[in-house]
Amino acid sequence: MIEAQEMVGIEKRDLVEMVASLRSSGYRLVQICATTLADRYEMNYSFDKDLKFRNLRFTVQPGEPVPSIGLIYGNAFLYENEIHDLFGITIENMTTDFHGTLYQTRIPAPFAVQVPEPPVNVSPVPGPQEGGASADADAEEHHG
Amino acid sequence: MAKKNIIPFGPQHPVLPEPIHFDLVTEDETVVDAIPVIGYVHRGLEKLVEKKDFNEYTYVAERICGICGFMHGFGYCQTVEEVMAVEVPERAVYLRTIWAELSRINSHLLWLGVAADAMGFESLFMHSFRLRESVLDIIEATAGGRMVFGCVKIGGVRRDIEGSVLRGIIVKLQDLEPHIREITNVFLEDYSTRHRMEGVGVISKEDAYYMGMVGPMIRASGIPSDIRQIGYAAYKHIQFEPLTAQTGDCYGRCVVRVGEIFESIDLVRQLVEKTPEGPIEVKVKGTPSGEFFGRIEQPRGEVIYYVKGNGTKFLERFRVRVPTFANLPGMIHALKGSQIADVPVIILSIDPCISCTER
Numbered sequence: 001m002i003e004a005q006e007m008v009g010i011e012k013r014d015l016v017e018m019v020a021s022l023r024s025s026g027y028r029l030v031q032i033c034a035t036t037l038a039d040r041y042e043m044n045y046s047f048d049k050d051l052k053f054r055n056l057r058f059t060v061q062p063g064e065p066v067p068s069i070g071l072i073y074g075n076a077f078l079y080e081n082e083i084h085d086l087f088g089i090t091i092e093n094m095t096t097d098f099h100g101t102l103y104q105t106r107i108p109a110p111f112a113v114q115v116p117e118p119p120v121n122v123s124p125v126p127g128p129q130e131g132g133a134s135a136d137a138d139a140e141e142h143h144g
Numbered sequence: 145m146a147k148k149n150i151i152p153f154g155p156q157h158p159v160l161p162e163p164i165h166f167d168l169v170t171e172d173e174t175v176v177d178a179i180p181v182i183g184y185v186h187r188g189l190e191k192l193v194e195k196k197d198f199n200e201y202t203y204v205a206e207r208i209c210g211i212c213g214f215m216h217g218f219g220y221c222q223t224v225e226e227v228m229a230v231e232v233p234e235r236a237v238y239l240r241t242i243w244a245e246l247s248r249i250n251s252h253l254l255w256l257g258v259a260a261d262a263m264g265f266e267s268l269f270m271h272s273f274r275l276r277e278s279v280l281d282i283i284e285a286t287a288g289g290r291m292v293f294g295c296v297k298i299g300g301v302r303r304d305i306e307g308s309v310l311r312g313i314i315v316k317l318q319d320l321e322p323h324i325r326e327i328t329n330v331f332l333e334d335y336s337t338r339h340r341m342e343g344v345g346v347i348s349k350e351d352a353y354y355m356g357m358v359g360p361m362i363r364a365s366g367i368p369s370d371i372r373q374i375g376y377a378a379y380k381h382i383q384f385e386p387l388t389a390q391t392g393d394c395y396g397r398c399v400v401r402v403g404e405i406f407e408s409i410d411l412v413r414q415l416v417e418k419t420p421e422g423p424i425e426v427k428v429k430g431t432p433s434g435e436f437f438g439r440i441e442q443p444r445g446e447v448i449y450y451v452k453g454n455g456t457k458f459l460e461r462f463r464v465r466v467p468t469f470a471n472l473p474g475m476i477h478a479l480k481g482s483q484i485a486d487v488p489v490i491i492l493s494i495d496p497c498i499s500c501t502e503r
Contacts, residue, residue, distance in 0.1 A: 002222070002226055002374065002375075002376045002438070002439075003374045003376075003439070005436070028353055028354060028356055029356050030356060030446070030448060030465070031448050031450075031463075031465040033450060033463045033465070035452060035460070035461040036461070046437060051373055051374050053437060055437065073354065074354065074473060074477070075354075075355045075356040075470070075474070078469065078472060078473060096179075101181070101183070102183055103182070103183045103186045104183040104184075104186065105186065105188070110188065110191055111191065
């Protein structure tokens with residue numbers, strides 16, 4: 001093991017409070033990243049103090065907003081804009097919002113969870129009373 | 145109050161080696177705000193991990209950056225090895241560390257040249273690049289490549305360095321040292337270079353820390369933060385101290401990088417003397433399952449590799465947080481309040497690598 005790393009699972013609603021607590025304890029923010037899981041995203045917020053690595057983690061559903069920590073750590077806005085552009089996750093109240101222009105990708109949010117599309121509604125096949133006769137008539141007209 | 149103007153800076157500019165754009169909001173000659181725009185060279189290399197075998201991805205990782213590509217390959221392999229609990233042979237660990245320190249010397253000499261160019265000191269630029277060429281020759285003789293080494297793999301290294309060649313590296317670096325000192329004395333003592341760097345782009349100790357700055361940027365503000373201290377690779381076997389400066393300005397960053405060139409020469413000497421005999425690779429079986437945040441110290445500072453494996457040959461997630469990405473917010477902070485003529489020197493003082501940043 002190169003170094004011991006502390007992984008702390010949290011609730012999304014506790015994020016800002018816990019990050020503020022780490023800031024007041026003298027931790028620096030070293031990175032934020034998202035990971036695409038099968039049907040949701042995993043958010044990782046990593047901090048360091050005196051070479052001790054600590055990571056906060058929670059998951060969010062597609063379309064679920066995440067609060068910004070930009071007011072606590074001034075460098076968070078770049079990470080948050082990156083996550084927004086690559087994953088399509090909405091970060092609320094970013095201190096600097098690039099509105100999706102930080103990265104220019106051909107496919108919008110390339111890391112986004114692939115939600116299966118709902119089945120297409122197929123219109124019922126018309127019955128004999130509803131126009132089957134006219135369809136037959138059309139066919140006869142065509143061939144005739 | 146003076147009228148505010150927006151001056152576009154980049155993405156093509158004589159002092160920018162790679163494309164990045166800034167909207168500089170100015171009042172007269174003073175920059176009051178700077179808004180960065182990146183995204184010109186985003187290649188989606190993190191996404192590519194979903195389609196590349198984790199062994200093959202080493203080649204991709206080495207191409208994240210054109211200057212410290214070896215460091216990316218090294219960091220990626222080390223992180224995957226941590227996930228897979230692979231014990232790399234000691235000789236391979238030492239060879240990796242030697243190449244890493246040679247990369248640092250190469251990168252810092254390149255920065256000195258580019259910084260001299262930004263200051264309009266053309267002859268100093270040429271001298272810096274001439275000396276850098278000698279380091280590239282050493283790298284080529286040992287790794288086979290000048291920029292992309294291609295010699296690191298999961299489980300060890302692909303090439304060995306013979307004992308006589310290892311000792312030859314020390315001799316060549318010793319011969320090179322006085323020549324490097326000659327040009328670095330110009331950077332640190334000359335009136336015109338000091339005039340361009342002293343008191344320019346000052347970042348306080350607290351700002352550097354809480355802005356998440358890394359590498360020579362944070363050390364120039366007086367914080368001895370260096371990930372090599374955690375003792376990865378062969379750093380646990382050698383003696384070194386993080387070099388710092390107290391001024392927090394462009395001159396302080398230059399002092400730190402110059403000091404690190406000579407420190408790296410000393411580290412290579414220590415590593416060569418201690419390099420053990422033995423195998424250079426171990427056969428790796430299985431596929432990665434688990435996760436780890438790997439950290440190494442590149443020439444530009446701390447870099448983080450997040451690897452998450454799901455037991456298949458394709459990684460579930462690979463994420464790189466490079467030093468320039470971490471240093472951008474601090475650089476924007478340093479630009480505010482600076483004079484427009486100092487902007488190129490401040491931008492170059494973070495040693496920006498945009499290809500790394502966008503991946």
